[in-house]
Amino acid sequence: MRTVGAALTDAGIRYETAWSPVMRPPGGLTLDDIDAQAYTHMVFTCGPATGTAIAELHARFAHCTRIAIGVSVINPADPVVAGFHRVIARDHPHSEPRPDLAAVAPLASADDLPPVIGVFLTAGQQEYGPRRRHDALIDTVRHWLTGFDAARLDLDTRLDPRDWRLPATPEQLQSVIRRLDAVVTMRMHGLVLALRSGVPALALDPVDGGGKVTAQARALGWPAVLAADAVSEASLHAHFEWCLADGRAAASRASSQLDPGALVQGALEELLDCLVAR
Secondary structure: OHHHHHHHHHOOOOOOOEEOOOOOOOOOEEHHHOOHHHOOEEEEEOOEOOOHHHHHHHHHOOOOEEEEEEEEOOOOOOHHHHOOOEEEEEEEOOEOOOOOHHHHOOOOOHHHOOOEEEEEOOOOOHHHHHHEOHHHHHHHHHHHHHOOOOEEEEEOOOOOOOOOOOOOOHHHHHHHHOOOOEEEEOOHHHHHHHHHOOOOEEEEOOEOOOOHHHHHHHHHOOOOEEOHHHOOHHHHHHHHHHHHOHHHHHHHHHHHOOOHHHHOHHHHHHHHHHHHOO
16 A cells, blocks of 8 residues: 555545554545545555455446456456456466565555564462452553553463473573563563563552562562552553653663562572472
8 A cells, every 4th residue: 555655646636545444544535535526536456356245346336447456366257357457467377476565565664663572471370369459450451552652562480382472491481581572471481581671561469459460570670550449541651651762771781680689689598498408
């Protein structure tokens, strides 16, 4: 769509884009909003050139010159294909394939791309009983994330070599986390492993009164933590903006201060005392 739009703009051709109701941006038009009689041409971009939805476009824009570009032609004899005055296919049984239009679509510069965030949610932890606020917290976070401009990855700290969707080793999980700009986590290890890799984390404690997420944030001196009753879309946004700004340097400092010998030395000494006690 962007490739075609840029070409039309460069050529001085006026056009309007019709969006699906789900994808429509603010001020955008859907097919239901437009008067088909106001147009001289209809351009269909991308997708397979088949199906009832395109057949309906042919009927609605019957008075227009109809062009398909960047489409896949499965059956050249399909009435939907024949309904176009011109088909500029990306792949066609009787011709060599062309590059898809997305290959040269206008793209943002690296500095203008949205952040990549890893999201660690959990609906488990039944051990906390009536103190669990997991469901309400997940609903709020999901709604906030839907409106947040970021590339979002649904992740889990659980290891399972049987399921390709989960990391099989700690190194596989670390490899993903190190490539993130930030983390949003209800899981304690999402916080710990993010800071271990120098990645800022917005830690959300789903346990009323505070559970292991809050305890670990306190142990590591990490400020970006929200109690279950403090989570709102406004507080999520404010704390996450801090993570993407000052939080980057704070996470880097936290990572450099994670001295394995000093941080857990007391616990390891207790273990060794137990093992070697006579």
